[in-house]
Structures are given as structure tokens and as C-alpha cells.
Amino acid sequence: MILIFLGPPGAGKGTQAAHIVERYNIPQLSTGDMLRAAVAAQTPVGKKAKAVMDAGNLVSDDIVSAIVEERIEADDCAGGFLLDGFPRTDAQAEMLDVMLQKKERSVDVVIELKVDEAALLDRLNKRIEETRARGEAPRKDDTEETFKYRLQVYRDQTAPLIPFYERQGKLKDVDGMGSVDAVSAQIDAILDELGPSN
Numbered sequence: 001m002i003l004i005f006l007g008p009p010g011a012g013k014g015t016q017a018a019h020i021v022e023r024y025n026i027p028q029l030s031t032g033d034m035l036r037a038a039v040a041a042q043t044p045v046g047k048k049a050k051a052v053m054d055a056g057n058l059v060s061d062d063i064v065s066a067i068v069e070e071r072i073e074a075d076d077c078a079g080g081f082l083l084d085g086f087p088r089t090d091a092q093a094e095m096l097d098v099m100l101q102k103k104e105r106s107v108d109v110v111i112e113l114k115v116d117e118a119a120l121l122d123r124l125n126k127r128i129e130e131t132r133a134r135g136e137a138p139r140k141d142d143t144e145e146t147f148k149y150r151l152q153v154y155r156d157q158t159a160p161l162i163p164f165y166e167r168q169g170k171l172k173d174v175d176g177m178g179s180v181d182a183v184s185a186q187i188d189a190i191l192d193e194l195g196p197s198n
Contacts, residue, residue, distance in 0.1 A: 001194060002028060002105060005163055007113030008154045009147060010120040011176050012183060017084050018186045024191065027076050031085035035059060056146040058088060058153060065095050066118035071097075077174070080108075088158045093163050093165070108194055110165040111187060113176035117151060128193070 001024060003014045035053065038046030045067075052156045063097040068086050071077070087093040100106050124147050127136045141150075163172040174186045 001109075001191065002079075002083070002100070002107050002164055003191070004083045004107055004110045004165075005113065006110060006158065006165075007176060008117065008120060009150045010123050011113040011115045012180070013084055013113060015180055016183060016187060017082055019180075020187065020191070023188065024080075026080045026082060027074075028082045028084055029068065029071055029077075031059075031064050031067060034071065035063075036045050039066075048173070054140055056149045056153075058157070061092055061095065064088075065092065065099070067086060068096070069099055070105075087161065090160055090164055093161055107165075107168075107170060109172055109190060110159070110161075111190065112162060112169045112171060112173050113183070114173055115176040119177065120151070121147065 003020075005017065007013050014030070017030065020026070021028045033180045035046070035049045037051070039050045040046070044062055049063060052059050059133070068083070072081060083096075087096050100176070121144065124142065124144065125148060128142055143189055172190045174183060174190070177181055178186075
């Protein structure tokens with residue numbers, strides 16, 4: 001089973017990804033996590049990505065696709081995987097299709113978490129408060145200004161993926177404003193219909 005999550009920043013993709021990993025025993029390939037690991041290790045690609053992410057921008061297709069292509073070769077991806085944060089643009093989606101076709105595989109389903117943007121801003125501010133209450137510093141990109149910018153970038157660049165996957169007949173909508181369990185139940189219903197992993 002190969003699936004993709006779509007949804008604006010703060011929609012709960014990370015939370016639902018953790019549920020899918022546990023329930024369906026497939027790895028979550030989060031470009032954010034992979035990039036943060038590279039940043040922490042101060043690899044050449046990590047240093048390049050850090051400057052881009054600190055400014056609230058998206059890293060280049062070349063950096064992201066190189067990380068993804070290398071990762072999906074790993075043994076734990078043989079039964080499928082969840083892509084979180086990639087593809088972000090039509091160009092990346094086309095690159096992914098070509099990448100998978102070479103391996104005689106394809107995306108099975110694309111789940112769009114539909115959310116209210118004003119509520120997302122409230123969620124962000126709450127997360128910042130909780131982080132500070134624990135005595136930790138919020139992530140550098142966890143600011144209202146950066147969030148609004150990322151939201152605009154999502155609308156401009158990533159939202160066009162919705163019709164892209166609609167045309168392929170792979171897009172499924174999920175109401176992301178319910179409780180974590182309610183959202184998980186909607187996702188499970190979609191995935192269970194797919195049957196066994198390819």
C-alpha cells in the first residue's frame with residue numbers, strides 16, 4: 001500500500017501518520033523528519049535545507065526527490081509506505097509517478113485532510129503555548145507569520161495536486177476537524193477498502 005497525505009500545515013498529518021504506521025505496519029516517509037535529521041547531522045544537504053526551512057520556504061525538488069528515491073529502496077518499504085510532505089507540487093507528483101513506474105509500483109490512494117484554516121491558526125498558537133509551558137523553545141518556523149506564509153505556499157503550490165490526483169481517481173477526502181480518533185476511523189475505512197498491500 002502506497003499512500004500520500006495532503007493537507008495544509010497543521011492539519012494533523014503527522015498524528016494520523018503515526019496511527020497508520022502502527023495499524024498497517026508500513027513506514028512513514030516524512031520529508032520534514034528526513035530533512036531535520038540531515039540538518040541535525042549538518043550534512044551538506046542538511047545545511048542547504050536549513051537556510052531554506054528557516055526562511056519558511058520549501059526545499060528544492062532535487063533535494064527532496066533524492067532523499068525519497070534513496071529511502072524507498074530500503075527493505076522496510078517493500079510492503080508499502082506513507083509519503084508525508086512529498087509530493088508538494090505537480091512537478092514532484094510527476095517525478096514520483098516516474099520513480100515508482102521504474103519499480104513497477106504506483107500510488108494506491110491520496111488522502112486529503114480537509115480543515116478550517118482559522119482553526120489551524122488556533123492550533124498553532126496552542127502548540128506554541130504548550131511548548132513554552134514545558135520550558136522548551138518553539139521551533140524556529142513555529143510563528144504565526146511563517147505559518148501564514150506556508151499556508152499561502154500550500155494554496156499556491158500544493159493544492160493543485162488535488163485535481164492532479166482526482167484525475168487519476170486516487171483522491172479521497174477526510175474531514176480533518178474531528179477528534180483524532182474520528183479522523184483515524186475515516187482513514188481506516190478508506191484503507192481497509194483497498195485490501196492487502198501491493
